[in-house]
Amino acid sequence: MNAIYLDHNATTPVHPDVLSAMLPLLKDDFGNPSSTHSRGRSARVKMDEAREQVAALIHADAREIVFTSGGTESDNLAILGAARALKDKGRRIVTTRAEHPAVLNACLELEKEGFIIDYAPVDEFGRVQIEPLSALLTDETILITIQSANSEVGTLQPIERIGEIARQRGILFHTDAVQSAGKVPVDVQRIPVDLLSMSSHKMYGPKGVGALYVRRGIPQLVPLIVGGGQEKKRRGGTENMPGIVGFGKAAELAARDLAQDAERLGGLKRRLRDGVSVLPGVRFFGHPTDSLPNTLNLGFDGVDGQTVMIRLDLEGMYVSTGTACSSGSVLPSDVLSAMGVPEEHMRQSIRISLGRSNGPAEIERVVDSLIRIVTDIREKQGVPS
Numbered sequence: 001m002n003a004i005y006l007d008h009n010a011t012t013p014v015h016p017d018v019l020s021a022m023l024p025l026l027k028d029d030f031g032n033p034s035s036t037h038s039r040g041r042s043a044r045v046k047m048d049e050a051r052e053q054v055a056a057l058i059h060a061d062a063r064e065i066v067f068t069s070g071g072t073e074s075d076n077l078a079i080l081g082a083a084r085a086l087k088d089k090g091r092r093i094v095t096t097r098a099e100h101p102a103v104l105n106a107c108l109e110l111e112k113e114g115f116i117i118d119y120a121p122v123d124e125f126g127r128v129q130i131e132p133l134s135a136l137l138t139d140e141t142i143l144i145t146i147q148s149a150n151s152e153v154g155t156l157q158p159i160e161r162i163g164e165i166a167r168q169r170g171i172l173f174h175t176d177a178v179q180s181a182g183k184v185p186v187d188v189q190r191i192p193v194d195l196l197s198m199s200s201h202k203m204y205g206p207k208g209v210g211a212l213y214v215r216r217g218i219p220q221l222v223p224l225i226v227g228g229g230q231e232k233k234r235r236g237g238t239e240n241m242p243g244i245v246g247f248g249k250a251a252e253l254a255a256r257d258l259a260q261d262a263e264r265l266g267g268l269k270r271r272l273r274d275g276v277s278v279l280p281g282v283r284f285f286g287h288p289t290d291s292l293p294n295t296l297n298l299g300f301d302g303v304d305g306q307t308v309m310i311r312l313d314l315e316g317m318y319v320s321t322g323t324a325c326s327s328g329s330v331l332p333s334d335v336l337s338a339m340g341v342p343e344e345h346m347r348q349s350i351r352i353s354l355g356r357s358n359g360p361a362e363i364e365r366v367v368d369s370l371i372r373i374v375t376d377i378r379e380k381q382g383v384p385s
C-alpha cells in the first residue's frame, strides 16, 4: 500500500512543474545574474520574474522582496537586521513564547547585545492576547515579531490588529508567515506589516530558499551577509538561481490553487477530526476555527504521542510530534507549554498536516489506523477505552 505523507508543515514535495522550471538552471541556463553578457542578462530576467511571482503571492511590489536561504534566514534578517538598525532608538522587542525557534533564538541573540525581549502571553488556543500585548509596548519598543500561523497547532494570529497597534505606536512589525503564505491569503496591502518571512519548501518549492518582504520606506536593515552587493546590498552572495526560479514557480502555483486547496484540505481535516472523535479521551490543540486549514494537532488520553507516531510510521503514515524543525527532538513543546497545556497532555500530542497529495480515501485509512492503534495501546496498558 502507498505511503501517506501527513507532515506538510515540516516540508512538502517539490511540485513537478517547479522541478521542470528549475532543471534548465542546473544545465545550460547557468548564468550569474550579475554578469553583464547575455547569459547573465538571461539569468537576471529569470530572477526578476521569480521576484514578481513571489511578490504577487502576498500582493507586494517585487522591489520589496529579498531572496534568502529560507525561513530561518528571513526571520534572522528581519529581527537582527531591524534591531541593529534601530538600536539607538530603543532596545525592546515584543514577541511570544509560541514562536518558531528561528524567531526565539534570534531574540536570544539580541539579548546578548543588550536588548530586552518582552513576551506577550498566548491563550489556551495559542492566540496572542491583544490587551496584555499593548500593555508591554513602551517608547523603547522598536519591533514586534509575531507569527501569522503556528506550525505546530495551526492557530492563526490576529496580525491585522497587531499591525494596526504597531503602526499607531510607530513600531516596526515583523510576521513569520512561513506556515501561512501559500495556505491562506496573505495580503501586505491589507495587513499593516513591515517585514514578512516566507519559505519555499513549505509551498512545494525547493529547500534552501526563502524571502523576506521589506516594506518600502522602512529604515535600511543591517545585513547579516555582506558581499558583492546582491539583493540591493540587503543580502550578499551569488543568488541560488535554481532555488529562486523554483520558488517563483511554487509561489505562482500557490496563488493559483490557494482557495481551492484550502477548501478541500479544510474538508479533509473536518473528516479526520470527526472520524477520530468516536474514540473517548481525544483532545484537540489549537484554535477550533481560526486555524490553518491543513493542520490538526491532537492527543489521546493515556497514549504517548511518540508511540502513536512510530506505530503509524510502521504502517507507512508519516506524522510528527514536537516542533516542525527540531528533527529527532522529543523535548516538550514550547508552543503547547506557552498555551498552558499540562506536560502529560503535551507528550500525547501528534500533529497531522495535510497537503496536495492527500485525498478522502487516505483520510479514511488514517482514521482507521488511529482508532486501531490507540485502542490497542490502551488495551495493552490496561486503560479502559
Ligand SMILES: Cc1ncc(COP(=O)(O)O)c(C=O)c1O
Residues within 6 Å of the ligand: 009, 010, 069, 070, 071, 072, 073, 075, 100, 102, 147, 149, 150, 151, 176, 178, 179, 199, 200, 201, 208, 209, 210, 324, 325
Ligand atoms: C513558522 C516557521 N518559521 C520558520 C521556519 C524555518 O524555515 P526554513 O526551514 O525555511 O529555514 C519554519 C520551519 O518549519 C516554520 O515552521
